[in-house]
Amino acid sequence: MSYNIKMDLSKVYLITTKDINESSQTILNIYGKVIFFGYRDFIDRIVNGDCCFICGEKPETKEFNNEHIIPKWILKIFNLYSRTITLPNKADVMYGKYTVPCCKECNMVLGKTYEKPISKLLSKSYTEIVERITTNPQTIGMIYKWLCLIYLKTHLKDTCYNFHLDSRKGKEKISDIHSWHDLHHLHCIARSHYTEANIEDNVVGTLIFLPIIHQKGEEKFNYMDFASSQVILLQLNEFCIISALNDCCAGTTFLKDLLSKIKFPLTKFQVFEIIANLIYIYTNLKKRPEFFSSIKPPEGYKISAKLPKYYALVNINKRAGSVGEILKELVQNDLSSHPEKDKILREIKENRRSYLFNEKGEILDYSKSTIA
DSSP, rough: OOEEEEOOSOOOOOOGGGBTTTTTOOOOOSSSOOEEEHHHHHHIIIIOSOTTTOOOTTTTTSOOOOOOOOOOOHHHHTTTSSEEEEEETSSSSEGGOEOOBBHHHHHHHIIIIIIIHHHHTTSOOHHHHHHHHOTTTTHHHHHHOOOHHHHHHHHHHHSSBBBBSGGGGOOOGGGSSSHEEEEEHHHHTHHHHHOOOOEEEOOEHHHHHHBBBTTTOSEEEEEEEEEETTTTEEEEEEEEEETTTTTTTTTHHHHHHHHHTTOOOHHHHHHHHHHHHHHHHHBBBSSSEEEEEEEEEEEEEEEEEEOOOSOOOOOOOOOOOOOHHHHHHHHHTTTOOOTHHHHHHHHHTTTTOOOOTTTOOBBOOOOOOOOO
């Protein structure tokens, strides 16, 4: 994935030559508002600094109250403030303290722009949500930007935590494993409400809504993301949202037939198998989308994508991993106490066990029974 900034310096929208920092490519408008963070400034001020991740102001210049990574309305509904999220290094952090630097003004705007309308929408039933999306396609764009925002915040926060819990093994940060060029693009998406950027339709990634079966002992809230593929899972009560943020819908292109056959709620493991497929597809795309920002009249700020003529995977002998290997990693914790754990995990890894399909290739429906 690549990201570029296109500037016509003679016709820059609301830009004067003196406002362009040639070394950082950061662009300000005539009022001093940062329209585009150049990559170096993004790293220095947003990733490694303590500036507001939306406007870029320092704490000494504005009042800060910081932004919860998982929105407060979700924390309240699922009573998560004193509970913990598990980080990639296996450390646990309280949701209530899981925040990133944000000024009070930007935090307030985030609430009005995203949290208020989305909390109202996602408090509805799965059927009502699907109907709203179907009748109002703009809702898809709003939810996509909101997911980009959550994903971005989780990875910005990774700069605060060591990769190794034992410092004697090294002082690397969790964030050292991230592709910050990919996250630079998602930063542009997440703050598009602030910059008034026009996001072209083909930029939006795969977005899948699925109903969920709750089995005994399972949580009704779950958040997971996967840095190598920019895939995100958010489960809220009876449904979940899965997105491959940077794939420009490559995932739904490959999984179209499968998704069209799902007419019933899925189990946790079935959802994991869909995620495993999305990760596999993104990892093995022959050519990935390229993202661009352009700032010029009369369009203003536009974020666009260059897509391949058609989506294809690399030759099978060159592919990284398999769906089974990915699925094994996703389910192994849940199978830790299963008496046949080793056998099941081996079958999953070797693509001999599926939670989505039976031996005839038909979709398995567990909505009226429990999974063994």
